[in-house]
Amino acid sequence: MNELNELMRNLLFLPKQASEYARSIDHLHFFVFIASMIGAWSVVATTLVFIVRYRRRQALQATEHVEPKPIQEAAFIGVPLVLFLIWFAIGYPQYVTLQTPPKDASDVYVMAKKWMWKFAYPGGPSSTDVLRVPVGRPVRLLLTSRDVIHSFFVPALRLKQDALPGRYTQTWFKASEPGRYPIFCAEYCGLGHSAMLGELVVMPTEEFDSWMEQQRRSNHLAAQDQQPIASEDVDLRGSLLDQGRRVAAMQGCFKCHSVDGTQHIGPTWLDLYNRKVRLEDGRTIVADEAYLTRSMMEPNAEVVAGYKPLMPTFQGKLSGPEAAAIVEFIKSLRTDAPSAEPQKGPIYVPIPGK
Amino acid sequence: MFPSPASEASYNSPNYLNAEKGVRSWLTTLDHKRIAVMYLGLVVAAFALGGFFAMLIRIELLTPGPTIMDAMTYNRMFTLHGVIMIFLFMIPAIPGVFGNFFLPLMLGAEDVAFPRINLFTVYLYLIGAAIAVWGMIQGGTDTGWTFYTPYSTTTVTTVAPVLLGAFILGMSSILTGVNFIVTIHTLRAPGLTWMRLPLFVWAIYATSIIQVLATPVLGMTLLLVAVEKAFGFGIFDPARGGDPILFQHLFWFYSHPAVYIMVLPAMAVVSEVVQAFARKNIFGYKAVAFSSLGIAFVGFFVWGHHLFTSGQSTFASGVFGVLSMFVGIFTAVKVFNWTATLYKGAIHVAAPFIYFLGFLYFLMFGGLTGIALSTVSLDVHWQDTYFVVAHFHFIMVGATIMAFLAGLHYWWPKMFGRMYSERWALAAAVLVILGFNATFIPQFLLGNMGMPRRYYSYPEQFWPLNVASTAGASLLAFGFIIVLVYLIVSLVSGRVAGPNPWGSRGYEWNTPSPPNVLNFPETPIITRGAHEYQDAPAGEVTHAS
Numbered sequence: 001m002n003e004l005n006e007l008m009r010n011l012l013f014l015p016k017q018a019s020e021y022a023r024s025i026d027h028l029h030f031f032v033f034i035a036s037m038i039g040a041w042s043v044v045a046t047t048l049v050f051i052v053r054y055r056r057r058q059a060l061q062a063t064e065h066v067e068p069k070p071i072q073e074a075a076f077i078g079v080p081l082v083l084f085l086i087w088f089a090i091g092y093p094q095y096v097t098l099q100t101p102p103k104d105a106s107d108v109y110v111m112a113k114k115w116m117w118k119f120a121y122p123g124g125p126s127s128t129d130v131l132r133v134p135v136g137r138p139v140r141l142l143l144t145s146r147d148v149i150h151s152f153f154v155p156a157l158r159l160k161q162d163a164l165p166g167r168y169t170q171t172w173f174k175a176s177e178p179g180r181y182p183i184f185c186a187e188y189c190g191l192g193h194s195a196m197l198g199e200l201v202v203m204p205t206e207e208f209d210s211w212m213e214q215q216r217r218s219n220h221l222a223a224q225d226q227q228p229i230a231s232e233d234v235d236l237r238g239s240l241l242d243q244g245r246r247v248a249a250m251q252g253c254f255k256c257h258s259v260d261g262t263q264h265i266g267p268t269w270l271d272l273y274n275r276k277v278r279l280e281d282g283r284t285i286v287a288d289e290a291y292l293t294r295s296m297m298e299p300n301a302e303v304v305a306g307y308k309p310l311m312p313t314f315q316g317k318l319s320g321p322e323a324a325a326i327v328e329f330i331k332s333l334r335t336d337a338p339s340a341e342p343q344k345g346p347i348y349v350p351i352p353g354k
Numbered sequence: 355m356f357p358s359p360a361s362e363a364s365y366n367s368p369n370y371l372n373a374e375k376g377v378r379s380w381l382t383t384l385d386h387k388r389i390a391v392m393y394l395g396l397v398v399a400a401f402a403l404g405g406f407f408a409m410l411i412r413i414e415l416l417t418p419g420p421t422i423m424d425a426m427t428y429n430r431m432f433t434l435h436g437v438i439m440i441f442l443f444m445i446p447a448i449p450g451v452f453g454n455f456f457l458p459l460m461l462g463a464e465d466v467a468f469p470r471i472n473l474f475t476v477y478l479y480l481i482g483a484a485i486a487v488w489g490m491i492q493g494g495t496d497t498g499w500t501f502y503t504p505y506s507t508t509t510v511t512t513v514a515p516v517l518l519g520a521f522i523l524g525m526s527s528i529l530t531g532v533n534f535i536v537t538i539h540t541l542r543a544p545g546l547t548w549m550r551l552p553l554f555v556w557a558i559y560a561t562s563i564i565q566v567l568a569t570p571v572l573g574m575t576l577l578l579v580a581v582e583k584a585f586g587f588g589i590f591d592p593a594r595g596g597d598p599i600l601f602q603h604l605f606w607f608y609s610h611p612a613v614y615i616m617v618l619p620a621m622a623v624v625s626e627v628v629q630a631f632a633r634k635n636i637f638g639y640k641a642v643a644f645s646s647l648g649i650a651f652v653g654f655f656v657w658g659h660h661l662f663t664s665g666q667s668t669f670a671s672g673v674f675g676v677l678s679m680f681v682g683i684f685t686a687v688k689v690f691n692w693t694a695t696l697y698k699g700a701i702h703v704a705a706p707f708i709y710f711l712g713f714l715y716f717l718m719f720g721g722l723t724g725i726a727l728s729t730v731s732l733d734v735h736w737q738d739t740y741f742v743v744a745h746f747h748f749i750m751v752g753a754t755i756m757a758f759l760a761g762l763h764y765w766w767p768k769m770f771g772r773m774y775s776e777r778w779a780l781a782a783a784v785l786v787i788l789g790f791n792a793t794f795i796p797q798f799l800l801g802n803m804g805m806p807r808r809y810y811s812y813p814e815q816f817w818p819l820n821v822a823s824t825a826g827a828s829l830l831a832f833g834f835i836i837v838l839v840y841l842i843v844s845l846v847s848g849r850v851a852g853p854n855p856w857g858s859r860g861y862e863w864n865t866p867s868p869p870n871v872l873n874f875p876e877t878p879i880i881t882r883g884a885h886e887y888q889d890a891p892a893g894e895v896t897h898a899s
Contacts, residue, residue: 012799013799013800013802013803014802014803015803025731025734025735028729029726032725032726036723036726040718040722043689043714043718044718050696050697050699051696051701051703054696054697054698054700055702055703056700056701059857060857061887062633063632063634063698063888065635065886066634066637066694066697068638068691072638073687076641076686076687076690076691077683077686077687080683081679084725085676087725087729088675088679088728091729091730091731095662095671095672095730096672098731099668100668147504147508148502148504148505148508149502149598151737153738153739153804153806155735155804156804159735160663160735160737160738161665162663164598164599164664164665165504165593165598166592169664169665170665182804182813184804184805184806185806186663186737186738186739186806187502187738188498188502188738188807188808190505190509191426192425193806193808194425194806194809194811194812195811197813297592313595315592315593315595316593316594
């Protein structure tokens with residue numbers, strides 16, 4: 001079975017399968033390929049047989065008038081329909097799996113911009129163009145873009161997800177083979193489109209954990225050494241939580257939203273993440289990353305019941321990573337959290353309008 | 355192989371080509387046949403231009419790094435290639451040339467319903483083409499033919515002239531569609547019931563419906579982009595409060611049905627060719643006729659299959675995936691019926707028939723890769739890679755070019771009264787089909803490997819297959835040049851064809867070649883369906899002019 005898999009994979013020029021998901025995608029690919037080849041070449045062979053068997057023997061030859069039987073037309077519809085629906089019945093559940101990250105997945109924020117990839121781990125380090133993940137653990141990617149549409153594509157994972165400006169999209173994977181795999185941008189984004197390359201490094205779990213630990217430590221030191229810089233880019237050296245808190249303070253979010261459960265002009269952020277909230281129009285919605293981001297960009301589209309649509313939009317005021325940082329900060333605000341974040345001195349608020 | 359049935363074949367004169375002389379008589383003509391010939395000249399010129407840019411793209415991709423141009427030039431090249439091939443060749447080619455020429459002849463009519471509007475569409479096409487091509491060269495548009503926002507609304511290059519050009523070309527397309535619909539409804543000869551209509555007419559009818567219903571959406575979308583770009587309104591650009599995905603929905607709501615605007619006329623042509631060269635009535639007339647309408651209808655509800663990786667809802671993706679498969683079912687019905695038409699036929703293998711076989715081949719493999727894409731999960735890997743490029747070149751370009759060439763070789767003696775060299779035609783047909791395969795099969799494999807489209811440079815592992823693809827493209831270009839040469843030679847010194855060199859019983863062959871200015875001396879009365887070959891060959895004599 002494994003030899004057959006390798007044979008077909010090489011025959012079709014497919015890259016290595018770096019996850020179980022990639023293997024299952026390829027198996028559907030092989031099935032579709034073989035069934036299509038049999039079907040199509042049967043039609044070609046039939047055509048060739050007819051051409052020889054019924055070649056013209058005299059210039060103005062008369063031919064019999066043939067009318068199809070209903071059963072024949074039914075077969076012409078039925079046979080391909082059944083085959084196509086079988087393929088769909090295999091393919092669509094795979095797609096649903098891809099759209100449904102498991103609950104225990106760890107998050108990585110992906111920010112695409114012309115022409116590079118930035119990866120940020122909550123409470124941890126960030127990197128440019130190199131995404132390190134542990135083998136055998138699910139990883140969820142939350143993607144956004146700072147300028148135009150990009151698309152995050154790892155051929156070895158058979159995985160692709162567009163990164164859109166102004167909103168978050170998500171995808172996930174669980175790599176099963178340690179190794180280094182190319183990342184491409186698949187959505188045309190201008191001059192550097194084909195140079196927007198990255199690398200996925202799948203590491204053995206212990207190696208990943210010690211790398212992450214080391215990164216955290218050096219980040220902490222770096223954070224003590226340097227003042228955060230107010231740049232258009234969020235300073236990706238500190239932890240996302242700190243950035244989120246800082247950006248929220250800078251943008252004046254706390255004028256309306258409390259972080260300790262107190263009622264205010266807007267809903268409190270404490271325990272907000274993943275809570276079911278009832279909206280003004282009667283719908284109930286889960287306050288996930290997507291909802292939280294939407295609420296910053298289009299605040300009055302989904303107003304929580306009991307509140308007035310007063311909030312201004314932060315579209316264009318918050319960059320992708322800043323919004324991500326705020327979401328991450330909101331996610332950390334839980335009554336059941338083991339302890340509050342240790343205070344690291346006053347929150348640095350840069351002067352707006354640099 | 356088979357001599358012309360009329361052994362004393364005569365060149366009909368005066369005919370629509372030489373009855374009036376002078377450039378002025380052409381520029382002001384209302385004759386659908388002359389308008390078709392003008393379209394032929396225009397779309398062939400557009401095809402040559404688009405093909406030239408395609409060759410430049412292939413040469414650039416011969417090596418992984420820069421080869422003959424910089425990244426900006428490359429981005430402009432594929433934009434030029436896409437816009438010219440789609441808006442100036444694929445969409446107008448078959449309806450503009452064969453639709454205009456043969457629709458009235460098949461219906462037994464003197465002309466289309468609105469001859470003046472028909473001429474107007476030629477001028478709209480010329481104006482639109484001139485503005486678009488001038489705009490692209492002048493402004494250096496680098497957005498790709500899809501104009502995805504917010505790239506297209508934030509790029510430093512000029513986009514507005516191309517959008518305006520495409521808008522005007524859309525107008526031309528809409529008017530042609532309206533004209534054909536009215537012609538088919540009102541100008542059928544006595545006895546020509548709907549169930550006796552040639553299948554060409556059915557498919558052109560389905561095409562016209564799409565042109566009229568979908569093209570206005572393209573116009574609106576392009577206007578919105580222009581408005582955003584010019585006045586800074588936030589429609590699609592999220593930095594101004596817009597929604598970039600909204601553009602993709604609107605764009606594909608036109609541009610996916612537009613694929614059927616390109617491929618349905620191709621199906622129209624081959625339905626005629628297969629019957630003429632097998633001397634056989636179509637196997638399932640109703641199945642072939644109604645599946646055209648089926649494609650036109652379902653084609654409006656599949657646009658979301660371009661957005662499987664955009665973050666569109668999972669449920670929506672599933673619905674769009676299944677609906678896309680129904681297009682495949684209607685296509686499969688046609689493929690099976692065309693193949694079954696050969697059963698108990700009397701098949702003459704000439705150049706048009708070779709192109710019919712090529713059409714069947716590209717439609718089948720292009721179609722099956724399309725079904726594979728609509729399983730949704732496989733699309734995630736292939737989206738925006740060379741697999742998709744190869745897929746749509748097979749089904750949209752391959753099938754349409756095959757049908758265009760099949761029609762051109764089948765109807766050439768009717769349109770110009772002369773034959774071309776059959777030997778050269780067979781050789782060129784084989785070369786074109788092989789070249790097309792050699793160009794695009796490597797691209798399927800590149801897509802499997804994961805090479806994204808619109809790549810100016812690429813990592814080394816993609817090199818060998820890119821070289822293979824460029825070699826195939828050279829073969830293809832060579833094949834097209836041969837076709838062009840022997841057809842021009844045929845115009846000057848080709849053997850006189852006579853009214854019906856193929857012994858075809860399509861209604862359009864009941865005219866002299868080339869036809870008279872007035873198509874029929876008296877309105878024909880239709881007593882049976884086209885392409886009925888069951889009676890004795892004696893009936894053939896009636897074709898005398």
